[in-house]
Amino acid sequence: MVAEPADPVVARLCRLCERAVSSLSAVGAGLSVVAQNNQFSLLAAADPASERLEELQLVLGEGPCIDAAAARRPALIADLGQVEPTRWPVYADAVRDAGIGAIFAFPLQIGAAQLGVLDLFRAEPGPLSGSELRHAFDLADEAVTILLDGQEQRSAKRSSDDVMAGPVELFQAQGMVMIQVGGTLTEAMARIRAHAYAEDRRLIDVAREILGHDLRFDSDQ
Amino acid sequence: MSTVSAERLSRIFVEVADTLVDDFDLLDFLHMLTVRTADLVGASAVGLLLADQRGRLQFMAASDEQARILEIFQVQGSEGPCFDAFRTGQPVLNADLQAAGDRWPDFSRHAVTAGFRSVHAFPMRVRREVIGALNVFGNTVGGNFDGADVQIVQALTDVAAIGLLQERAIRRGELLTEQLQGALNSRIVIEQAKGAIAQAHGVSVDEAFTALRGYARRSNRKLTDAAQEILADPAKLGAPTEH
Numbered sequence: 001m002v003a004e005p006a007d008p009v010v011a012r013l014c015r016l017c018e019r020a021v022s023s024l025s026a027v028g029a030g031l032s033v034v035a036q037n038n039q040f041s042l043l044a045a046a047d048p049a050s051e052r053l054e055e056l057q058l059v060l061g062e063g064p065c066i067d068a069a070a071a072r073r074p075a076l077i078a079d080l081g082q083v084e085p086t087r088w089p090v091y092a093d094a095v096r097d098a099g100i101g102a103i104f105a106f107p108l109q110i111g112a113a114q115l116g117v118l119d120l121f122r123a124e125p126g127p128l129s130g131s132e133l134r135h136a137f138d139l140a141d142e143a144v145t146i147l148l149d150g151q152e153q154r155s156a157k158r159s160s161d162d163v164m165a166g167p168v169e170l171f172q173a174q175g176m177v178m179i180q181v182g183g184t185l186t187e188a189m190a191r192i193r194a195h196a197y198a199e200d201r202r203l204i205d206v207a208r209e210i211l212g213h214d215l216r217f218d219s220d221q
Numbered sequence: 222m223s224t225v226s227a228e229r230l231s232r233i234f235v236e237v238a239d240t241l242v243d244d245f246d247l248l249d250f251l252h253m254l255t256v257r258t259a260d261l262v263g264a265s266a267v268g269l270l271l272a273d274q275r276g277r278l279q280f281m282a283a284s285d286e287q288a289r290i291l292e293i294f295q296v297q298g299s300e301g302p303c304f305d306a307f308r309t310g311q312p313v314l315n316a317d318l319q320a321a322g323d324r325w326p327d328f329s330r331h332a333v334t335a336g337f338r339s340v341h342a343f344p345m346r347v348r349r350e351v352i353g354a355l356n357v358f359g360n361t362v363g364g365n366f367d368g369a370d371v372q373i374v375q376a377l378t379d380v381a382a383i384g385l386l387q388e389r390a391i392r393r394g395e396l397l398t399e400q401l402q403g404a405l406n407s408r409i410v411i412e413q414a415k416g417a418i419a420q421a422h423g424v425s426v427d428e429a430f431t432a433l434r435g436y437a438r439r440s441n442r443k444l445t446d447a448a449q450e451i452l453a454d455p456a457k458l459g460a461p462t463e464h
């Protein structure tokens with residue numbers, strides 16, 4: 001175990017990585033985030049070994065995490081031995097030498113809002129089962145909400161609504177709020193969630209109010 | 222609905238084959254398929270839903286994207302002909318919406334209010350797995366599909382599934398999951414762009430979608446790329462106006 005980080009968001013994400021390892025029979029899990037300048041940085045990991053596996057991708061600029069973020073879809077590499085040598089010429093060898101047989105990278109995103117990537121490392125090659133895959137997606141969704149909560153300082157509490165399964169109105173409202181506050185899509189969703197939490201309302205109801213012009217957010221709020 | 226002509230059908234399959242050759246945008250492709258299917262069978266609206274990782278149906282594309290129509294597709298996350306076709310793997314054919322109040326209370330209320338009278342749903346399959354459903358709405362009762370129509374629309378639904386695979390031989394089961402997740406996320410990007418355009422230009426989300434599609438066409442970009450671009454730089458469509 002890594003020493004408990006001071007930042008509560010990072011601490012929660014480290015625990016999430018630890019849970020990913022134990023519940024998905026993995027040997028490592030790491031989470032990287034995208035900064036304003038589109039550069040990745042490591043934010044949380046299950047242990048020091050995971051940290052090295054994760055960081056190596058960022059240093060080399062190649063690996064499933066990088067691909068998942070670029071393509072905005074998961075990169076599920078069930079067998080690193082089957083990966084074409086040209087795909088990740090340095091990274092693939094390095095992780096195989098570290099005893100890793102499979103890597104599963106899940107982008108942490110809501111549409112065009114990219115927050116980061118969750119990587120899962122397994123020793124044995126082979127695909128995740130259907131239920132493991134669903135669980136991994138659940139963990140990725142949970143990581144997105146933790147990151148959103150971290151954005152919104154006014155409310156550290158979580159709304160129980162599922163942001164990822166939102167109806168289209170929620171995403172339309174997110175686009176509107178992005179323009180209203182003159183910020184990013186991530187900030188927009190954080191603001192909508194914080195408002196829903198503070199007013200004890202469902203996300204969809206808040207979204208409909210925004211779409212109906214009954215509620216708007218300001219940049220200086 | 223009338224049996225379709227072989228000539229129109231073959232034109233559609235040529236168009237499909239043409240699209241699948243290039244690097245194409247899945248959402249553009251699925252939209253094209255829903256429009257062509259609606260034309261072919263004389264339907265009022267055709268829509269396509271895909272299941273997310275939790276097996277919940279999410280809206281992907283429709284021949285008509287007006288908000289009131291999107292609602293009818295969305296409500297089928299929990300009930301309706303698409304929900305049934307997805308669960309059972311069997312098509313739902315020639316359902317009379319005014320007589321469907323017991324079977325699908327929420328769905329039929331929405332659909333009848335929107336002016337539809339009949340509905341069909343076709344399961345979308347990849348190998349043995351059902352991954353979504355195609356929804357066909359008519360505004361008359363009695364314009365039923367005959368056996369040939371059913372086969373044709375099911376064939377078009379299968380073509381939509383092929384589009385999703387993109388690669389001709391799917392070597393890894395993981396690839397389908399990657400594609401599906403990418404497609405679901407692209408749909409969210411479109412909705413975000415609709416909202417951003419609506420706010421920046423003081424128009425409805427329906428008008429925003431028309432503007433987005435127009436921008437994609439004029440600039441010869443994929444719909445998803447155009448949406449990304451506008452979200453990254455909302456001024457691309459012109460100076461935002463106060464609303």
